[in-house]
Structures are given as structure tokens and as C-alpha cells.
Amino acid sequence: MLNGLDETDIQILEIIQRNARLSNAQIGVSVSKSQASVNARLKRLHDEGFILRYVALLDHAKVERNVMAITNLKLTDHSRKALKHFENEVNKLPEVLECLHVTGDYDFMLKVIVKDIAAYQQFLENTVFESVPLASVQSSIVLKQTKMGTAVAISGGKTIA
Amino acid sequence: MLNGLDETDIQILEIIQRNARLSNAQIGVSVSKSQASVNARLKRLHDEGFILRYVALLDHAKVERNVMAITNLKLTDHSRKALKHFENEVNKLPEVLECLHVTGDYDFMLKVIVKDIAAYQQFLENTVFESVPLASVQSSIVLKQTKMGTAVAISGGKTIA
DNA sequence: GTTGAAATACAGACGCG
DNA sequence: CGCGTCTGTATTTCAAC
Numbered sequence: 001m002l003n004g005l006d007e008t009d010i011q012i013l014e015i016i017q018r019n020a021r022l023s024n025a026q027i028g029v030s031v032s033k034s035q036a037s038v039n040a041r042l043k044r045l046h047d048e049g050f051i052l053r054y055v056a057l058l059d060h061a062k063v064e065r066n067v068m069a070i071t072n073l074k075l076t077d078h079s080r081k082a083l084k085h086f087e088n089e090v091n092k093l094p095e096v097l098e099c100l101h102v103t104g105d106y107d108f109m110l111k112v113i114v115k116d117i118a119a120y121q122q123f124l125e126n127t128v129f130e131s132v133p134l135a136s137v138q139s140s141i142v143l144k145q146t147k148m149g150t151a152v153a154i155s156g157g158k159t160i161a
Numbered sequence: 162m163l164n165g166l167d168e169t170d171i172q173i174l175e176i177i178q179r180n181a182r183l184s185n186a187q188i189g190v191s192v193s194k195s196q197a198s199v200n201a202r203l204k205r206l207h208d209e210g211f212i213l214r215y216v217a218l219l220d221h222a223k224v225e226r227n228v229m230a231i232t233n234l235k236l237t238d239h240s241r242k243a244l245k246h247f248e249n250e251v252n253k254l255p256e257v258l259e260c261l262h263v264t265g266d267y268d269f270m271l272k273v274i275v276k277d278i279a280a281y282q283q284f285l286e287n288t289v290f291e292s293v294p295l296a297s298v299q300s301s302i303v304l305k306q307t308k309m310g311t312a313v314a315i316s317g318g319k320t321i322a
Numbered sequence: 323g324t325t326g327a328a329a330t331a332c333a334g335a336c337g338c339g
Numbered sequence: 340c341g342c343g344t345c346t347g348t349a350t351t352t353c354a355a356c
Contacts (some may be wrong), residue, residue, distance in 0.1 A: 002225055013224070017216040020181060023351060034323055039353060050223045053310050056177040059214045063174070063315045064163055070263060072269060087307045094314035102231060104301035111232060113313050140265035146248045150216050150311065152274050153255035154224045184330060200332060252341055 002155065005050070008156050010039055013050065017148060017151035020054045057150075062151050065113045066069065068142035069130065072106035074135040089131040095123050106138065117141075163316065166211070170196060171315050173202055174211065179213045202264035218311075226274045229303040230281050232289065233267035233298040243293065248291040255285050266297065278302075 001007065013033045015022065024035040026043070031038065045051050060066070075082060083101075090099045090110070099112040110128075114120045124137070172192045183201070184253065187198040206212050221227070223309065236243060244262075251260045251271070259272040267311065268306045272287075285298070 003223060005224075009322075013217075013219060017219060018214075018216065020215040020217045024353095025351075033353080035167070036323070036325090036353075042351085048223075049220050052220050053179075054181040054215065054217050055179065056174075056181045056215050057311060058174060058313060058315075059210050059213050060208075060313060062164055062211045062286035063166075063313065065313050068261070070261070091308055096308060097310045098306070100229070100231070100303045101305040102301040102303050103196065104299065104302075108307070109301070112302055114200045129343095130235065140231060140263040140267075140270070142261045142263050144262040146257070146262055147252055147257060147260035149258045152216060152219060152221055152224065152226050152258065154219075154226075185332090186330075195344055197332075197345080204332085240331095246338085290354085 003050075004048075005154075009041055009045060009050075012038065012082075013019065013045065013154055014151070015043075016051070060113060064115055067114050067116055068145070069114070071099045071112055071124070072135075072138040072140070073108045073110065073128070074108045075108075076133040076135045078107070078145040086132045093123075093127060095127075106136070118131055119152040164211075165209075166315075167185075168207060170202060170211075172205065173199065174315055175312070177203075177212070190194075219283055223275060228275050228281055229306070230273045230275070231301040231303065232271040232273055233272065233299040233301070234269045234284070234289070234299055235267045236269075237294040237296045239268070247293045254284075254288060256280075267297070 002010070005013075007015075008031050012027060012031070014023040015027055015030060028035045028038045031039075042051070060068070065151070075086060088101070090096050090108075095114050096110050097110050097113055098109075098110045101107065102109050112120065112123060114123055120139075128134070128137070164245045169192050172286070173188060176191060178189055181287055185199040186234045187259070189196045193203075203212070221229070232245075236247060247269070248260070251257055251269075256273050256275050257271050259270075262268065263270050273281065273284060275284055281300075281302075285300070289298070
């Protein structure tokens with residue numbers, strides 16, 4: 001159907017993207033399969049690389065990380081070496097949750113999580129500006145996370161809400 | 162220490178943000194506590210809202226969702242009612258993984274996952290442009306996901322790499 | 323898909339600081 | 340008296356059939 005996935009596989013993936021703590025038996029009820037069957041499918045989906053990993057999502061505010069910012073960057077040097085170096089530097093920074101190489105006015109888009117605005121200012125000055133030569137930087141502060149998900153809709157068009 | 166979290170709590174949170182499938186016993190080894198203690202802490206951390214939920218992360222390419230795009234939007238109407246309506250519309254769209262209300266040149270930033278560029282074009286025309294009056298739209302296609310994480314560094318400064 | 327054994331999660335009673 | 344360990348029981352995982 002899709003890379004060797006049948007309808008049941010797709011249903012299972014949709015479910016565990018939203019709640020990875022359900023038991024195989026609970027998932028089995030939803031997909032009308034035995035728990036052993038669900039177990040075997042989950043193992044296969046993981047072994048074949050469909051499932052990358054399982055993670056816990058935290059409440060950022062509760063752990064005192066109240067500022068999310070989007071940092072758009074344009075490098076001065078676009079050689080392969082410079083790009084690689086930039087990627088390496090970014091990977092070391094715990095404040096950076098995501099780094100995307102994008103088309104458009106800027107080269108990279110960083111999703112940054114810090115304690116407060118002061119911490120963000122320090123992050124820019126002491127870390128980003130120091131790492132590589134930058135042609136331009138544009139920051140957007142996140143006022144509100146209207147939608148915050150990790151689940152991708154699978155199967156042909158759209159699937160579940 | 163931080164909202165009532167001690168050093169052990171923080172270590173546990175750091176661990177399960179990266180691997181939520183470890184057994185309580187395995188976590189216990191890392192934090193030098195018994196499995197029962199780890200179990201009790203996990204339950205408390207969840208009940209108190211530090212842990213929002215557990216999810217599985219999929220390989221987007223394997224499920225044929227090869228295009229990630231960032232859609233920046235500026236609305237024409239900024240009334241509270243219009244904002245609320247926009248948020249409601251966006252929440253219905255499975256292609257939109259994240260929607261952030263941001264400062265800067267645009268009002269909202271959408272992280273969109275679709276099958277291909279054609280699907281993105283349809284998403285814009287049939288869905289986004291139809292939902293609310295827009296003053297401007299700017300799309301950035303993601304060429305490469307240099308870093309892709311969900312784990313926030315807890316504790317004062319930085320913690321683990 | 324069913325069954326059974328091993329691992330795991332989880333609640334209660336006790337003990338230490 | 341909060342917190343951790345220990346023990347027993349209920350679930351769950353997982354491999355063999």
C-alpha cells in the first residue's frame with residue numbers, strides 16, 4: 001500500500017504518534033488485532049526504520065523555558081565546508097531544538113528554546129554570532145504556540161483529525 | 162531546585178526526552194535509584210504536568226512525506242475573533258504540524274508536511290488561501306533537516322550534550 | 323492467532339534519616 | 340515525615356507453536 005505498509009500498520013503508526021504509552025492490547029482493540037500481532041508489527045516497523053524513536057514531551061513552561069524563538073540566518077560563506085562547519089556547531093547547542101536548511105531570504109532557520117529574553121540575547125551574542133560569519137540575522141519571538149504536534153498524517157490524502 | 166524538581170527528577174526528564182522506551186530499571190541504573198523509585202517519580206512528574214505525553218517519531222521519508230515547508234502568513238484582519246478563527250481552521254489541518262504566533266514581518270509560522278511540491282501547492286491554494294483573508298504569504302522549502310529534536314535542556318544553564 | 327514464560331510496572335508495608 | 344527500598348501481584352512483552 002505504502003512502502004509495504006498495510007491499513008493496520010498505518011493505523012498503528014497514527015495511534016502511537018499521539019500516544020506511545022498504550023499497551024499492545026489497547027492498540028489491538030483499536031485496530032482489531034491481537035496484542036501479539038500488534039507487538040510483531042511494532043517490532044517490524046521499528047526495525048525497518050518507520051519508527052525512529054520514542055520520546056517524552058515536556059511542558060516547557062514547567063521547566064522554566066518560557067521563550068521560544070525562531071532565528072533566521074544567512075551565512076556569508078556558502079561553501080560546502082562552511083555549511084558543514086555551521087551544522088556541526090549548531091548540533092552542539094542544547095538551546096537549538098531544530099535547525100532547517102531552507103530556501104528563501106535566509107539559509108537556516110533555528111528553533112530555539114531558552115529561559116527568558118535575556119538568555120536569548122546571550123545565546124545570539126555569545127554563541128551564534130561567534131560560530132560562523134553571518135550576513136544577516138532575523139529573530140521572531142513566539143507569542144503563542146497555536147498548534148504543537150509531531151504526528152504526520154499518513155496514507156494517501158488525509159486520515160484522522 | 163526548579164519547580165520542586167530535584168537533581169534526580171531532572172536527570173530522569175533528560176533521559177526520557179531522548180528515549181521513552183527505557184524500563185524503569187534501566188533508568189534507575191543511570192540515576193542510581195531503584196526501579197520503584199523511578200516509577201513513583203515518573204508518575205509524579207506526569208501527574209504534575211511536567212511530562213505532557215509520550216509519542217513515537219516517524220521517518221517522514223519512509224511514509225512518503227518528503228516535503229517540509231515553512232509557511233509564513235500575515236493576516237489582513239487582526240481582531241481577536243479573526244485570530245481565533247484562524248487558529249481553529251489551522252487546527253483542523255493534518256498537514257500542519259506546528260503553528261506559531263510570532264513577532265516580526267509575519268503573524269503566523271506554519272510547519273507543513275506534505276507528500277510533494279504539488280501537494281504543497283494544493284495545500285496553499287485549496288486550504289490556506291481559502292481559510293481567512295491573507296495580506297501576505299511567504300513559503301520556504303526545507304532542503305535539509307540539520308537538527309531535529311524535541312528535547313529541551315533543563316536545569317540552570319546547559320546540561321548534557 | 324493462541325498460549326505460556328519471562329520481564330516489567332505498580333501498589334503496599336517497612337525502614338532510614 | 341518525606342523518600343527509598345523491598346516484596347508481592349497484576350500487566351505486559353515477546354517468542355514458540
